[in-house]
Amino acid sequence: MKAREAIDVLARNRGGAVAVCALGMAANEWWAATKSEDSFYMHGAMGFAASFALGLALSLPHAPVWLINADGSLCMNLGCLLTEASQAARNLKHFVVDNGVYQTVGALPMVNGGRTDYAAIARAAGFTRARTIEALDELERQIPAIVAEDGPALTVLRVEPEKGFLRTPPMTYEGPEMKYRFGRALERRFGIEVFGPQGY
């Protein structure tokens, strides 16, 4: 299965989930599939979309939060799995697009050459729900149950590495604008106050 096909399945089944995307391929593909402003697209802090998503999920316990992570990012912060398991946020789902390469910089191989079993690592960290899906029809078959289950849950989407750079364009806004679009979208949806009366 290709990364874009897997992301498309997630996007179609997203429902009302708020998404946090790891930088690079995950963010760009999620933007291409959803064009959504109630998603946060990391531009830096590689590895820490996971922690950002956990903070968001703990703060909005009644909102489904989906983390669209990638294997390169997960490896930058494997400790996030311990923190995620310990906090046991029922509203947080963790997806890992695993292509075994650093796609955004030209598909250079990742450490350990695609042998790492991230679902097994998550189980060892305390996740009771963790699995790897390698085929598109299998993802289509399992996605309703994945959407319905409680977090913390980790789903590794094993996708084919693609040749060279993945040239899906990034979202059309960035920096402070992303902060305000995302924050305002959450204020509208959940009736919360992200920014104070003077706008900061």
Add this chain to the structure above:
Amino acid sequence: MAMDVAERIHEQLTKCGITLAASLPDDWVAPLIERLAADNHIRHVRVAREAEAVAICSGAFFGGVRSVALMGATGLLTCTGELATLNLRHQIPVFLIVSQRGSIDDHRIYQEVQGRRTIPLLQAYDFPYHILDRPDDVSSIPDVFETCRMQKRPFVLFLTRRLVKGEGAS
């Protein structure tokens, strides 16, 4: 940390409306962390690396939750990249309470570089900071927290050895 100081800081954090704390302990901030962990009104998240605390607090900001990240000076050095590329880039405020290790009264050789280079590093990034040195300074925390929100960037509140260990502690 003198118990009354931890209690006073805790009280001021409550006054700020803080309901989430993410921490990785340094022995100077450990008593404060354990006080916050015991508070049922605060969600406490123990992390494996300090940058996790930074990103957790950043995510919490978008959930409308006020938060604090607690760590030692060495931990602050480990997460300057994340503070720059997440918080500086998107102008996301994050309030950090950090032990000011490596000060002239901190005779630990492994803290020496932190003492010399942490503040110049913050200045290079243009991250503001404030130093709490005396128990009477603790009441400034709500002003520091509001300034952090207004300045929309990482803001470090340092706790000195004198504050956490008490005057004349060995």
